[in-house]
Amino acid sequence: MEAVHEHDHSHDRPSGIMRWVTTTNHKDIGTMYLWFSFTMFMVGGVMALIIRSELFQPGLQIVQPEFFNQMTTLHGLIMVFGAIMPAFVGFANWQIPMMIGAPDMAFPRMNNWSFWLLPPAGSLLILSMFVPGGSAGVGWTMYAPLTIQQGMGMDLVIFAVHILGMSSIMGSINIVTTILNMRAPGMTMMKMPLFVWTWLITAYLLIAAMPVLAGAVTMTLTDRHFGTHFFNAAGGGDPVLFQHIFWFFGHPEVYIIAIPAFGVVSQVIPAFARKPLFGYASMVYATASIAILSFLVWAHHMYTVGMPVEAQLYYMFATMLIAVPTGVKVFNWVATMWKGSMTFETPMLFAIGFLFLFTLGGFTGLVLALTPVDVQLHDTYYVVAHFHYVMVAGALFSAFAGVYYWLPKWIGKMYDETLGKWHFWLSIIFFNVTFFVQHFLGLAGMPRRIPDYSLQFADFNMISSIGAFGFGLSQLLFLYILIKAIRSGEKAPEKPWDGADTLEWTHLPTPAPYHSFETPPTVK
């Protein structure tokens, strides 16, 4: 414990709200990221429930079609940019400095700015509903030329995406610099915990992908207001160009969300299997391979725009190639558990839930990679089912695993294990009730992003809507568990998880002090 400073410098920190506004401490900023993300998760969740309420029965009952389209758009944007990405940046802020033995992030002031850009951006997305014409009803993919025809809500969405992009780019620069320059003596690259490796790779993806999205929405903005014709066929532009640029960002974005989730699971599974991670080096190489391949497959999202068959074949095979490194990771996680001395506390349950359901989502991704199949399934509920298996059962379950795993280190108190297990089982059951049936709807031909549907889709839609409300209510239990742990949780032992062997568990007290590793530890 010699790495911990005796006094916590509380004299140089303002109190009250100004502490949070002015803080440059990675733990404070991580906490703010996580709460912001949970708030946006609730807002995006309410939008999902509005969507599922309308789809409970065929016909138009609750909302106007235009508002329904705005809900699908905002739900997607808020969940991707406001909930999942900030959640993992929150983990990165809390954990990376502690896991590599650094005192804080490389650019603490920029870190503060990265976070404080998020609330205005999130507010813009929400406020866009209240301007004349409402928000953008274009889908989170913001395809031209529909974006050119929208009201001023579209401009607010574009501005929000710009701000969110700036925040992500600054956050990524901070993370890469911290990992490259601030590791403790002896912490070589191949000794870094896998969570740190996955974030290093993700941050590079963000630095290359987010500016491309910023470029795409800037061109949309100039097309709308400044007389350019990037995407307007009438002026010599090309709407399909938008799709190419968007998905050059959009496919890496999938891995920007998934790879940190892999990182969390790669910490949790060894800790509860009480064995070192199987195939550490192959995990690093597999993650890097996935990241590189993610930039080479973007047009598999657009098989139906009319591309040459040679291009379709290339994108099909390149996409299927991603299954190889992903398979390496899945087998490594399973091999880590093999003959391990396993226990099934809540973090491990969510990690195993992730393993099962993310693999299923990856498998339906492989189905969609097949061009002839995708031509049938494009824009159906099969796609909706597929990416919710990846985003919810993949990324969100991994984030839950991470919160339960690190919460004792963050607050020094334990969560209620019984309630945590209830949260897991309710989530996994209602998740599958909501989304498994959507595979059947998609196979039967139900298109996505519609407020009304043919009668033959009624039964599965009703089941899906019931599941969605169950899943949503289960997340209120998560909020209750968090508040209960923070207010009256039992004191956490120094190291509540036997198999946890990273620096934050072995070299720091629980809860982690406000300033840690001001004198770097030596890693052997």
Added chain:
Amino acid sequence: MTYSQTDQREKRNMKTGIVLATIAAIFFIGFFLRRLLF
């Protein structure tokens, strides 16, 4: 963490930060130039 410690750390890391920001800027501008010039 004092102001001067933060200053020193930011200065030490500035080169890496600028290189990464330049990469981001190239990806942002690159697509514009590609469309505007060719």
